Every structure is written in C-alpha cells, then in structure tokens.
Amino acid sequence: MDKLLVICLLFLTFSKGCKKKNTQPKEVYFYVQKTNDTTYYHIVSNSFAPIEISARLRKNESKNILVKGGLVSSKDTLFNVIKTSNKLHDEIGQSNFLSEYIDTSFYYGDSKTAKHNTDYLYSLPIEIGQDVRISQGFNGKSSHTAIHSKYAIDFDIPVGTPIYAAREGTVVYAINNFKKSGGKNYVKKANKIVILHNDGTFGAYSHLMHNGTLVKKGDTVKRGQHIGYSGNTGFSRGPHLHFAVRLPKDICVPIYFEGYLNTIFKKGDIVKRLK
Ligand SMILES: [Zn+2]
Structure with missing residues (x-):
C-alpha cells in the first residue's frame, strides 16, 4: 500500500446496530490507499465478531465512485469497499469525502450463515x-x-x-x-x-x-x-x-x-x- 490512513474511529453501541451515517463500531477502521490515479477505501476489523457492512452512494450523480458492501470476517480486511479517482477524491478532500458521498451501516454478525439453534x-x-x-x-x-x-x-x-x-x-x-x-x-x-x-x-x-x-x-x-x-x-x-x-x-x-x-x-x- 502506498499510503494508509486511519480516518474513522467512531463508536457504536451494539444493541441498536448502526444506522447513523458513516458511524461504525470502534474496532472497525476505514483505511485509504492511493495509487497514481485511484483512491481505495478498505475496511479493517479488529472485532471478534464478523461484521456486515452495507455501503451506498448518497448522490446518484456520483458515477465516478464505485461502492460495495460485504462481510468482514473477525480480525480481517474487506478490500476496495470504495473506489474513486484521486481527482474527485482530492477535490472534496478526505475529511469530507465520506460525509458527502457515502452512506454506510455496520452490523455485528453474518446474516447469511447465522441460524438460531432452536433446540438449545x-x-x-x-x-x-x-x-x-x-x-x-x-x-x-x-x-x-x-x-x-x-x-x-x-x-x-x-x-x-x-x-x-x-x-x-x-x-x-x-x-x-x-x-x-x-x-x-x-x-x-x-x-x-x-x-x-x-x-x-x-x-x-x-x-x-x-x-x-x-x-x-x-x-x-x-x-x-x-x-x-x-x-x-x-x-x-x-x-x-x-x-x-x-x-x-x-x-x-x-x-x-x-x-x-x-x-x-x-x-x-x-x-x-x-x-
Ligand atoms: Zn428488558
């Protein structure tokens, strides 16, 4: 990675999930990687639970930003959650980029594989x-x-x-x-x-x-x-x-x-x- 920056360390209480814009569990971090012309955001988790991330563009017209959600496993990294050009990213500035363009929600657990054992x-x-x-x-x-x-x-x-x-x-x-x-x-x-x-x-x-x-x-x-x-x-x-x-x-x-x-x-x- 050319450049790694921790840009978000906000805190989330577990019981309600996270529905606020761009807040996340404190053990989960966005990392920014820049190549010559492209900016990537990865999510790194220090959590002991898997965490599901949904991410979407806040502005439809922002066609030069690719966004995807996914599951980050315990103590793992989800790569390329956001991808955009350095030009667009640097125009608005890193501190404003997420708040202007991206909505994210974070939840503990893997909803695809979790199934309550009703016999327990x-x-x-x-x-x-x-x-x-x-x-x-x-x-x-x-x-x-x-x-x-x-x-x-x-x-x-x-x-x-x-x-x-x-x-x-x-x-x-x-x-x-x-x-x-x-x-x-x-x-x-x-x-x-x-x-x-x-x-x-x-x-x-x-x-x-x-x-x-x-x-x-x-x-x-x-x-x-x-x-x-x-x-x-x-x-x-x-x-x-x-x-x-x-x-x-x-x-x-x-x-x-x-x-x-x-x-x-x-x-x-x-x-x-x-x-
Ligand atoms: Zn009660």
Whole structure:
C-alpha cells in the first residue's frame, strides 16, 4: 500500500446496530490507499465478531465512485469497499469525502450463515438455587416491543447480583463504565456484555452495574460462568437484568431455559436455576 490512513474511529453501541451515517463500531477502521490515479477505501476489523457492512452512494450523480458492501470476517480486511479517482477524491478532500458521498451501516454478525439453534436450552443467567421474579417477558408492553427486544426477558434482581453466561461463546463486546439510568435518552448508556454463540447468534446481558463485568472482548466463556453483576444502568426503570438473544441485524429470537422446556416466562413468574 502506498499510503494508509486511519480516518474513522467512531463508536457504536451494539444493541441498536448502526444506522447513523458513516458511524461504525470502534474496532472497525476505514483505511485509504492511493495509487497514481485511484483512491481505495478498505475496511479493517479488529472485532471478534464478523461484521456486515452495507455501503451506498448518497448522490446518484456520483458515477465516478464505485461502492460495495460485504462481510468482514473477525480480525480481517474487506478490500476496495470504495473506489474513486484521486481527482474527485482530492477535490472534496478526505475529511469530507465520506460525509458527502457515502452512506454506510455496520452490523455485528453474518446474516447469511447465522441460524438460531432452536433446540438449545439456555441456562438461567442467575445463581443456582436463587428464586427470581420475572419482571417482563416476551412481548412485554413496557419495553419488549421492538424487533431487537420482543423476546427479551427481564430478571428482577438487585444491583450487584452475580450473573452467569446462559450459553458458551466468545465475548465480542463488554462495557462497564456507565453509572446512571434514565429514560430513552439513556438507551445507549447501559453497561453490557455480548457473547457470540456458535450458531451465529448473540446473547446480550444489559444494565450491568458500574464496573460490573468480569470478562472482556475476546474471552471465551463457558455456559454457567460467572461473567458479571447486574445493575441499573442505561434505559432502565429499576434494577434488573435484561437478557436477549439476537440474530444479526438485531433480530431478537425466542429462547427457552433448562428446566422450563417450551415455557414462556410471564411477568410475575418465579424461576429458579437448578444446576
Ligand atoms: Zn428488558
């Protein structure tokens, strides 16, 4: 490469995907390569999950720009996402090029290969023997109505309650620096852990307490492993654990738990992890 430049290091919260223009997960970078007459943009990922990228021209008349999306594998590079002439690129300047011409969206996961294993019985993410009340289940009217949350489950547990991996996998996201809770403007301010499962789905454990994670990106976790402590951070009305399993593009899927085959938890149910 003649010239490599990191030009974008913006941050994306996992739970909502990325629909903002030209923002992306912070572990994903655009790199610029220039030859004598052509400018190329490549995407390099340091993520532990595959990431799907859609990219399109914002201006139809910009015929001298070729744009394609695709899948960048974990710790890999997707080449030639954007190709244009140096003349056009340098006219507008590198800092304005993306914002003027290109729309990009980024999602964790590979939607072509991910397929939720509906036979998998999840382990309750709570301590063995503990009675826990369900405060919201599938399609809960309070906040489990969107495509990314409709099969989420809320466990009514106090701040500082140990939580455990419901399924084995690789940690692809872990954040624990938030302290506060509030209304919808706090939706991107929840501490959380996201674990990639071997069927391509993601388990998300949300609203964890400040400094309430015991795992970090890249860690392999076992089913039943103590991974953190519940809390009340982000868009939350009170202490609880919000647990959801999602396909790529934030599509929440129904799940069932060991000891509760085909049981749909409802608000007010008391559940207990037996082993
Ligand atoms: Zn919830």
